[in-house]
Amino acid sequence: MPVPKTLGIETEYGIVHRGVSDPNPISASSLLINAYLSRQAEPGRGPGSPRVGWDFVDESPAVDLRGFTPLDAMAPEIETHLVNAVLTNGARYYVDHAHPELSTPECADALSIVLQDRAADHILIESMEAANAVLPDGQELVVYKNNSDGKGNSYGCHENYLMDRSTPFSRIVQHATTHFVTRQVFTGAGKVGCELPFRERDYMPFQLTQRADFFEEEVGLETTLKRPIINTRDEPHADPLRYRRLHVIVGDANLCEVATFLKVGTTALVLAMVEEDMIDPSLAVVDPVRAMQAVSWDLSLARPLELADGRTATAIEVQWELLKAARRYLDDRGPDMVGGSVAHEVVRRWEAVLTGLESDPGSLAGQVDWVTKRRVVEGVRDRHGLATSDLRLAAVDLQYHDLRPDRSLFARLGAEVLVDPADARLATRTPPSDTRAYFRGRCLARWPDRIVAANWDSMVFDVGDNALRRVPMMEPSRGTEEHVGTLLDTCETVEELLDRLSA
Amino acid sequence: MAEQERRQREAESTDEAAVEEVGAAPGATERGERLKGELDDLLDEIDEVLETNAEEFVKSYIQKGGE
Numbered sequence: 353m354p355v356p357k358t359l360g361i362e363t364e365y366g367i368v369h370r371g372v373s374d375p376n377p378i379s380a381s382s383l384l385i386n387a388y389l390s391r392q393a394e395p396g397r398g399p400g401s402p403r404v405g406w407d408f409v410d411e412s413p414a415v416d417l418r419g420f421t422p423l424d425a426m427a428p429e430i431e432t433h434l435v436n437a438v439l440t441n442g443a444r445y446y447v448d449h450a451h452p453e454l455s456t457p458e459c460a461d462a463l464s465i466v467l468q469d470r471a472a473d474h475i476l477i478e479s480m481e482a483a484n485a486v487l488p489d490g491q492e493l494v495v496y497k498n499n500s501d502g503k504g505n506s507y508g509c510h511e512n513y514l515m516d517r518s519t520p521f522s523r524i525v526q527h528a529t530t531h532f533v534t535r536q537v538f539t540g541a542g543k544v545g546c547e548l549p550f551r552e553r554d555y556m557p558f559q560l561t562q563r564a565d566f567f568e569e570e571v572g573l574e575t576t577l578k579r580p581i582i583n584t585r586d587e588p589h590a591d592p593l594r595y596r597r598l599h600v601i602v603g604d605a606n607l608c609e610v611a612t613f614l615k616v617g618t619t620a621l622v623l624a625m626v627e628e629d630m631i632d633p634s635l636a637v638v639d640p641v642r643a644m645q646a647v648s649w650d651l652s653l654a655r656p657l658e659l660a661d662g663r664t665a666t667a668i669e670v671q672w673e674l675l676k677a678a679r680r681y682l683d684d685r686g687p688d689m690v691g692g693s694v695a696h697e698v699v700r701r702w703e704a705v706l707t708g709l710e711s712d713p714g715s716l717a718g719q720v721d722w723v724t725k726r727r728v729v730e731g732v733r734d735r736h737g738l739a740t741s742d743l744r745l746a747a748v749d750l751q752y753h754d755l756r757p758d759r760s761l762f763a764r765l766g767a768e769v770l771v772d773p774a775d776a777r778l779a780t781r782t783p784p785s786d787t788r789a790y791f792r793g794r795c796l797a798r799w800p801d802r803i804v805a806a807n808w809d810s811m812v813f814d815v816g817d818n819a820l821r822r823v824p825m826m827e828p829s830r831g832t833e834e835h836v837g838t839l840l841d842t843c844e845t846v847e848e849l850l851d852r853l854s855a
Numbered sequence: 856m857a858e859q860e861r862r863q864r865e866a867e868s869t870d871e872a873a874v875e876e877v878g879a880a881p882g883a884t885e886r887g888e889r890l891k892g893e894l895d896d897l898l899d900e901i902d903e904v905l906e907t908n909a910e911e912f913v914k915s916y917i918q919k920g921g922e
Contacts, residue, residue, distance in 0.1 A: 367918075377919070448922075449920040450920035451918070501916050503916075505919050506922075728901060731897070743910045751905060761904070
């Protein structure tokens with residue numbers, strides 16, 4: 353049975369600690385996040401983020417915890433040695449290995465994702481400001497929204513899609529792979545250079561994506577070694593009998609809002625079609641790992657890919673097929689499972705981007721990151737007569753992703769916006785209204801001192817006398833403003849909230 | 856030779872497509888020049904904010920560990 357495509361993005365940002373001789377990325381990331389949290393907790397800054405820790409306790413998959421029925425107290429296990437916070441917009445902000453990482457709250461459509469992704473960037477920018485205000489003179493933390501350091505080290509921008517547990521996984525693998533290989537023509541963030549092992553950096557002066565060089569397998573559980581196109585992590589963070597969460601690790605972090613919108617919006621449509629078995633089975637790319645790199649390296653966008661039935665098609669042609677299927681899907685099933693009316697806008701933009709890629713890719717500057725970046729890289733190259741191997745071009749690439757407003761190249765390029773910047777700032781504090789993130793965020797804003805821990809699918813309240821109450825939230829589309837808005841508005845205390853939830 | 860003949864035929868042609876094509880050319884050039892002008896302004900601005908020691912900047916950007 354198809355399920356609404358609840359969506360999320362997790363971005364690992366690059367971080368540099370300038371002005372120190374032996375920078376440590378873990379402590380730099382901790383400092384960055386702690387500075388933000390401290391600033392939010394200052395009096396007079398409104399309902400800022402409380403210091404609520406992330407809850408790592410595993411839910412038992414044998415027990416159906418749907419709905420909001422509070423269970424008896426359980427002692428949560430809270431990781432304390434690395435920063436791990438939950439924000440009032442329902443996001444998670446933490447140190448992941450050697451990077452600051454921000455996971456957006458659960459979103460119900462691709463436009464909501466764009467808003468939350470932009471809010472995430474604002475949070476990182478505010479974090480830099482807060483950290484740099486307390487660092488000694490001469491030191492600075494700088495954050496980059498990219499996926500590669502140009503030296504073979506990559507970090508991810510992962511997407512999450514809620515799916516029906518009963519959909520055969522092999523079907524997901526086939527069609528999602530086809531989409532991931534070919535969507536690169538509009539999702540790529542662009543990269544100066546090549547990072548394949550045993551290749552010179554300037555083997556590839558410019559390619560469509562940051563990430564394609566790093567994928568070696570078709571399917572697997574890894575995210576850091578032998579990265580697979582399809583990741584098999586099975587943590588639904590929701591009722592495991594009903595749901596699967598497809599954890600997508602192949603994508604680039606996008607700066608262009610149109611690119612983020614299309615990356616997530618088209619993928620949600622493809623996955624909904626997979627649930628309904630509405631994609632032509634012959635639309636499968638042969639040797640997808642090599643095909644990913646072939647697409648990323650092909651600036652002409654004209655290279656034919658071999659398909660399973662013996663035909664050949666370019667990435668754009670495959671995308672036209674998927675778009676055609678998506679139109680049929682919407683005509684037939686309507687947009688309820690794929691973000692409502694926003695899905696129609698996804699399809700409209702999908703057509704526009706494919707048309708632009710075919711007729712005049714340069715016209716997509718400001719919408720597609722690789723096009724936007726390439727224009728600047730080649731502009732600088734031509735103006736100064738630089739060789740393609742000149743490190744100044746790699747510097748332009750890096751600085752495209754620099755989040756400092758006074759240094760960001762992207763910010764100067766007049767990219768098209770889909771969300772009001774003022775709304776994006778507001779979204780750093782307020783959750784989406786139409787997923788369970790609403791309940792999480794509102795509770796954190798109202799009773800920060802009474803919440804011991806939180807995670808995606810539950811919250812733990814301190815009910816006094818050393819007792820804790822866990823509120824499970826196993827249904828991502830419940831806990832919305834429509835469901836609990838009045839309840840939260842009218843409850844004076846945590847006790848009243850818990851009583852009324854269990855009534 | 857073939858190219859010359861084609862041009863001549865186009866010059867003599869009075870069909871709508873040819874007229875449109877001739878009419879579109881100055882517009883396209885204008886757009887091209889406007890874009891080039893914009894890019895030039897942009898590159899001026901970018902030259903000002905670019906990291907001054909590009910080589911050092913690129914070499915020192917190392918990100919180990921993640922995902």
